[in-house]
Amino acid sequence: MLDLNKLAGQIPGISxxxxxxxxxSRQRLELAEKLTQQxxxxxTELIEKLEMWRDRLIFAIATPVEPLDTAIDIQAAPYSHSVFATDGSQIAPSHHEIAYCYLINVGRIMLHYGQSLHPLLDSLPEVFYKQEDLYIPKEWGIRLEEWMSHRRTVSxxxxLAEMACKWVLPPGAHPDIPNLAMVDGSLIYWFLDGLPVEAREQILPPILLAWEQLKETQIPLMGYVSSSRSTxxxxxLRLHTCTHEHPNCFANCSDLVDRYPCQKVDPLRDATFWANRLKPGQRSPLYRSSLRIxxxxxxxxxxxxxxxxxxxxxxxxxxxAWVAEDSALFxxxxxxxxxxxxxxxxxxxxLAEAHNQAVVRGSDRARFFALLEHQMIRAGIRNVGTSSKETRKRGSIA
Structure with a gap:
């Protein structure tokens, strides 16, 4: 139990x-605004410098493909259009349960506007229980909970591609209606950069294949990142504030361990900066990411x-890129x-409805394991039940 009386003394320090x-933060914003104007x-010169020295930089810099002072009003959506979205949730494996397995549940949403069509709101669950699902990730040094999250991203x-492409292609035959496929979160799977090649090849190729199916069907894909922490x-701007003639981090700053001379506005984030420059309904310049993955x-x-x-x-x-480089589609x-x-x-x-369809509540988890227990008993498996620890926790009187 949280003792609020003991906690109250720490609140003034936080404030x-x-x-x-x-x-x-206000001072960093003012400086960032000044540096942006410069x-x-x-x-053009800074972009040329970036392309020349990119492999000598120790931090990721996105390349602006539009002027830095860009702030464009977004037009109203077409009257008739369709939106596709997926989001996932899971039941993590536990040695204290009646069986060591995990479940991934993907919520699917298809919404139609101006077309007098019924929406699709459902979810597709999948249980993973085979040896290659449970134990092979450990050979790569990957925790099972982490691997389960990667598999969920693939699903x-x-x-998303299967649902959207089946709708747009025959027999649905709705190619002329504007549409959009959305996912919650980034399209840059930076976490794969630290995985072994064997593990990465089981995650990234299926995702890119699904993206290619969307491209062939001309269904634009978008990742929506809320509360982004990216810089x-x-x-x-660090190309502009670099104190050296050439931005060669390895040669000039490799011996620094705390703060680099070019970090004038750190830890200011992109989202905080653009909140100060954009009006509601406007977008910033378009950037091309350069993350190594x-x-x-x-x-x-x-x-x-x-x-x-x-x-x-x-x-x-x-x-x-194929969406961003098509101005009308973008x-x-x-x-x-x-x-x-x-x-x-x-x-x-x-995305909100896809999450609602995907989320696995405590009652869903209990019903899943009850169904599994019933099936195991029917199959003749004896001594089916949870561990003493799990049983005691569920029956706690606290």
């Missing part, structure tokens, strides 16, 4: 710290991003996304 941080006047991408766009993506699937003031927050919007996708945010009162309604 004072947050007040000081607010003042410092970098905008020499943007979300595959089910990839602001890092472009993207070298494993096909050229048409390299990720671009921009920031959008959706009214309640600054969202980071990510798209594959603008239409943003308009559908913003309409989804408005319908969801601050968050895309399709």
């Amino acid at each position: 004072q710290h947050l007040h000081q941080e607010t003042i410092a 970098a905008w006047s020499q943007q 979300e991408a595959q089910m 990839e766009a602001l890092n472009f 993207l070298e494993l993506y096909d050229e048409s699937q390299r990720v671009y991003f921009c920031y959008v003031h959706v009214g309640t927050e600054i969202a980071r919007i990510e798209l594959p 603008d239409r996708s943003l308009s559908i996304m913003l309409a989804q945010v408005h319908k969801g009162y601050g968050y895309p309604v399709a």
Whole structure:
């Protein structure tokens, strides 16, 4: 039990710290605004410098493909359009349960506007219990809970492509209706960078194949990142604030361990900066990400991003190159996304509903293991039951 009386004495210190941080953040914002104006006047030269020295930098810098002072109003969404979305949840494995296995549940959403069509709101569960699902990840040094999350990401991408492409292609035959496929979170799977090659090959290729199916069907894909902590766009200013003639981090700053001279506005985040520059319904310049994991993506699937003031927050919007480089498709996708945010009162309604369909509650978990226990007893397995620890926890009187 949390003792609030003992906790109350720490609250004033938190308030004072947050007040000081607010003042410092305002100063960083003013400096970032000034540096952006300076970098905008020499943007072409800085991009050339970035391309020349990128392999000598120790931090990721996104390349702006539009002027740094860009702030564009997003147009209204077309009257008739469709939105597809998936999101996943899981039941983690436990040695204290009646069987050591895990479950992934993917929520599927298909919403149609201006078409007098019924929506799709359901979920598809899958149980993993085989040896290769449970024990092989340990050979790669990957915790099972982490591997389960990676497998969930694959399932979300595959089910999104399957659902959307079946609708757009015959027998559905709705190719002329604008549409958008959305996922919650980033399209840049940076976590794969630290995985063994064997593990990575089981995760990334199926995802990219699903993306390719969307591309062939001309269904634009978008990743919606709420509360982004990225600094990839602001890092472009570090080329301008670099104190050396050439931005060669390995040669110039390899002996520094604390703070680099070019970190003038750190730890200011991209979203915080653009909240100060964008009005509701506007987007920032488009950037091309340069994170190392993207070298494993096909050229048409390299990720671009921009920031959008959706009214309640600054969202980071990510798209594959084939969508971002088609200006009409890009603008239409943003308009559908913003309409989804408005319908969801601050968050895309399709993603919110996909989450609601996917979430596994405590009662669902209990019913799943009860069903599994019944099936094991029917199969003649004896001594079926939870561990003493789990039984005691469930019957606690505290």
